Amino acid sequence: MPHSLMLFKNRLTEEAKRLRAELLQDLSQSEHFFEREIALKLKATPDINWIELLQDKIYPTLNKKVIRLNKVEAALCQFEQGVYGICADCEDAISLLKLEQDPTEQRCLPCADKSAV
Ligand SMILES: [Zn+2]
Numbered sequence: 001m002p003h004s005l006m007l008f009k010n011r012l013t014e015e016a017k018r019l020r021a022e023l024l025q026d027l028s029q030s031e032h033f034f035e036r037e038i039a040l041k042l043k044a045t046p047d048i049n050w051i052e053l054l055q056d057k058i059y060p061t062l063n064k065k066v067i068r069l070n071k072v073e074a075a076l077c078q079f080e081q082g083v084y085g086i087c088a089d090c091e092d093a094i095s096l097l098k099l100e101q102d103p104t105e106q107r108c109l110p111c112a113d114k115s116a117v
Pocket of ligand 1 (some may be wrong): 087088089090091092107108109110111112
């Protein structure tokens with residue numbers, strides 16, 4: 001694994017940590033009882049199972065963070081599988097510039113353009 005990619009792994013790990021802390025704080029301070037209950041449940045749930053627990057419920061206000069956490073975790077999972085930074089469509093390497101903009105990027109520039117049309 002090239003060193004440059006390892007930097008993205010650190011970034012993704014930090015982002016996942018931050019998102020989890022934010023979600024926990026948001027839920028703990030929620031005015032809705034059921035959301036505070038979820039916060040308690042999350043505290044007793046291993047990190048990797050958070051998405052499962054959160055996705056079952058719909059939190060319009062927190063949805064963006066849950067979706068982002070899901071993407072970040074998927075990218076971290078790709079590190080484990082040794083396929084991080086590889087385009088999901090053509091299997092070319094995704095440019096570092098693109099990963100720099102968003103380390104959860106799944107497509108190289110030509111493929112991203114194609115799927116945007
Ligand atoms: Zn591609």
